[in-house]
Amino acid sequence: MWVADMDFEAAPAILRALKKRVDHGVFGYQHVPDCYFEAVRSWFERRHHWTGITPENTIPTIGVVPAVAAVLRAMARPGDKVLMHTPAYNCFFRCLDNAGCRLVESPLICRNAHYEIDWKDMEQKLPGCKALLLCNPHNPTGRIWTRDELSRLAEMCRREHVFVIADEIHCEFAFPGQEYTPFATIAQDDYFCVCTSPSKAFNIAGLQCGNIYCANEQAQAAIRQAVDANEVGNINCLAVYSLMAAYNESEQWITELMQLVYGNWCFIREFIRENNLPLSLTEMEGTYLAWVALPEGTLSAGFCEALAKEQHVLFNPSDMYGTEGFIRINMATSREMLAEAMQRMKNYLANH
Numbered sequence: 158m159w160v161a162d163m164d165f166e167a168a169p170a171i172l173r174a175l176k177k178r179v180d181h182g183v184f185g186y187q188h189v190p191d192c193y194f195e196a197v198r199s200w201f202e203r204r205h206h207w208t209g210i211t212p213e214n215t216i217p218t219i220g221v222v223p224a225v226a227a228v229l230r231a232m233a234r235p236g237d238k239v240l241m242h243t244p245a246y247n248c249f250f251r252c253l254d255n256a257g258c259r260l261v262e263s264p265l266i267c268r269n270a271h272y273e274i275d276w277k278d279m280e281q282k283l284p285g286c287k288a289l290l291l292c293n294p295h296n297p298t299g300r301i302w303t304r305d306e307l308s309r310l311a312e313m314c315r316r317e318h319v320f321v322i323a324d325e326i327h328c329e330f331a332f333p334g335q336e337y338t339p340f341a342t343i344a345q346d347d348y349f350c351v352c353t354s355p356s357k358a359f360n361i362a363g364l365q366c367g368n369i370y371c372a373n374e375q376a377q378a379a380i381r382q383a384v385d386a387n388e389v390g391n392i393n394c395l396a397v398y399s400l401m402a403a404y405n406e407s408e409q410w411i412t413e414l415m416q417l418v419y420g421n422w423c424f425i426r427e428f429i430r431e432n433n434l435p436l437s438l439t440e441m442e443g444t445y446l447a448w449v450a451l452p453e454g455t456l457s458a459g460f461c462e463a464l465a466k467e468q469h470v471l472f473n474p475s476d477m478y479g480t481e482g483f484i485r486i487n488m489a490t491s492r493e494m495l496a497e498a499m500q501r502m503k504n505y506l507a508n509h
Contacts, residue, residue: 299441
C-alpha cells in the first residue's frame with residue numbers, strides 16, 4: 158500500500174496498442190511523431206480547457222522526476238534557493254540535492270484536516286528564490302489548488318521573477334465536485350513550465366514517458382539543453398504508443414477509475430469512523446494517496462516499521478515527505494485489498 162502505482166491493469170486500448178507494437182518486432186530508436194503531440198494537445202484541451210500546447214513548446218522526456226531534475230539544472234545553479242511547500246513528494250528533495258540547490262521550506266497549514274498555503278510565510282521567503290517547485294494536485298496532502306490560489310501564487314512569483322516548475326502528474330485524479338486547474342491556464346506570464354505524464358493516471362510508469370511544456374523561448378532553450386545533457390529525452394517506442402492510446406482512446410476508463418478511487422477514500426473514512434480508530438483522515442480533493450494523521454506523538458517511521466513487521470502491511474511514513482505524524486496509503490487497489498489492509502491496521506492499533 159505504499160509506492161504510487163496501481164494494482165489495476167492498464168486500459169484495454171493501451172494493451173491493444175502495446176500488443177500491436179510488439180508484433181512489429183523491431184524496437185529501435187523512436188522518432189516522436191506529430192500525432193504524439195496532437196494526442197497531448199487534444200487531451201488537455203478537451204478535458205482541462207488548456208489550449209496552446211504545440212510540438213514547438215512541448216519537450217518529451219522519460220518521466221516527470223527526470224524532467225523536474227533537468228529543469229532545475231536549467232533554471233538554477235548550485236547554491237540557488239528553491240521554494241517548496243512541505244510536506245512534499247520525497248523525490249523533490251533528492252532533485253534539489255542533486256542539483257546543488259538550497260531548499261527553502263514553506264510549510265503548509267493544516268486546519269480542520271484541510272491543508273492551505275501559508276501566504277504570509279511564502280511571501281517572506283520567496284524573495285531571492287530562483288524557482289518554486291509546485292505540486293498540483295499536491296502529493297501527499299491531496300489538495301487540488303483552486304484557481305484563486307494558483308493565481309495568487311503566480312502573481313507572487315511574477316513579482317519576484319521566480320520560475321515556477323509545476324508537477325501536474327496527478328491531474329486526472331480529482332474527486333467529485335473538484336476541478337484540477339492547469340497552472341498554464343492562469344499564469345500571468347510565460348516564466349514557468351508544466352511537467353505532465355499519463356503514467357499515474359493510466360498505470361504505465363514503467364514505460365517511462367513524460368512531457369515538459371514551456372512557452373518561454375529562453376527558458377525552453379535552456380531546458381532542452383539540460384534534457385539533452387542529462388540524457389532524459391529519448392523516450393522509447395512502447396511509451397510513445399501507450400501515451401497515444403491513453404489520451405486518444407481511454408477517457409471512459411479513467412472516469413470509471415476515478416469513481417473507484419473516490420469510493421475507496423470514502424471507505425477509509427467510514428472504516429476509521431465506524432471502528433473509532435485513533436486516526437484522522439485528511440479532507441482530500443484528489444490523487445489516489447490517502448494522507449492519515451496518526452495518534453499524537455507517534456513517529457511515522459516507527460509506526461510503519463512495526464506495522465509491516467507485525468501485520469505485513471506497508472504504508473509510507475510521513476518523515477520521508479518532510480513532516481512527522483502521518484502515513485500515506487495507496488488507495489489504487491481493490492476494495493477487498495484495502496479492507497484487508499485497514500483491518501490489519503485496526504488489529505495492530507488494538508494491541509498497542
